[in-house]
Amino acid sequence: xxxxxxxxxxxxxxxxxxxxxxxxxxxxxELLALIIGTGDSASGRSALDIGRELLxxxxxxxxxxxxxxxxxxxxxxxxxxxxxxxxxxxxxxxxYGTRRFESLERFTSPGQVxxxxxxxxxxxxxxxxxxxLLDGKNRILKRVQISEGSLNQSIVHPRxxxxxxxxxSAAAVILVHNHPTGxxxxxxxxxxxxxRLREAGDLLGIKVLDHIIxxxxxxxxxxxxGML
Numbered sequence: 001x002x003x004x005x006x007x008x009x010x011x012x013x014x015x016x017x018x019x020x021x022x023x024x025x026x027x028x029x030e031l032l033a034l035i036i037g038t039g040d041s042a043s044g045r046s047a048l049d050i051g052r053e054l055l056x057x058x059x060x061x062x063x064x065x066x067x068x069x070x071x072x073x074x075x076x077x078x079x080x081x082x083x084x085x086x087x088x089x090x091x092x093x094x095x096y097g098t099r100r101f102e103s104l105e106r107f108t109s110p111g112q113v114x115x116x117x118x119x120x121x122x123x124x125x126x127x128x129x130x131x132x133l134l135d136g137k138n139r140i141l142k143r144v145q146i147s148e149g150s151l152n153q154s155i156v157h158p159r160x161x162x163x164x165x166x167x168x169s170a171a172a173v174i175l176v177h178n179h180p181t182g183x184x185x186x187x188x189x190x191x192x193x194x195x196r197l198r199e200a201g202d203l204l205g206i207k208v209l210d211h212i213i214x215x216x217x218x219x220x221x222x223x224x225x226g227m228l
Contacts, residue, residue: 014048028061035089040077050077065090066123106138110221113176113212121178121214129177131161133170141168156193158200165206173201175211182216194222
């Protein structure tokens with residue numbers, strides 16, 4: 001279809017389509033077109049054309065989110081201003097995903113933890129070990145990062161977990177870590193660390209409610225598997 005988006009039939013324009021049918025009715029390329037705002041007059045390409053090429057060049061939103069502004073600028077029609085808008089929008093989405101869990105009133109299921117953390121960890125090449133500190137009603141008090149890198153007993157020590165829990169007067173903790181391989185199957189080290197932390201928590205009167213391992217599109221709950 002020739003001409004800019006403003007010359008398209010009204011029902012086919014991304015902005016009007018969103019206002020009439022809601023954001024979920026738009027494709028990824030159409031949402032990107034709204035973020036980009038304008039096309040490239042030099043080449044006659046619309047914002048939607050640029051959005052489609054970005055998705056094709058980076059093989060989807062997931063890789064686009066990890067691209068630098070310079071890499072985005074290499075796509076014809078996507079200059080520094082458009083690249084900045086794209087990076088800002090995707091960073092907002094990431095921040096919303098990582099902060100949403102803090103506003104939940106209480107922990108209700110391992111799946112709830114996975115839904116929050118899988119977006120954050122799915123592309124990570126490092127292993128992170130976190131503790132979610134909860135009050136007596138299983139409401140989230142604080143998220144604490146215990147370690148970054150290879151998981152071992154010297155890094156994930158009970159004092160690193162429970163010092164914070166005691167300071168926050170936590171009644172319980174949920175342990176969370178990711179497997180960069182994508183396979184959430186626990187290693188012997190995972191099981192040993194979980195046992196040691198559970199025993200330490202029992203001594204302090206702070207219950208370890210679960211240990212959840214985040215994989216790529218899947219997770220493992222120690223409680224669901226009867227391992228805790």
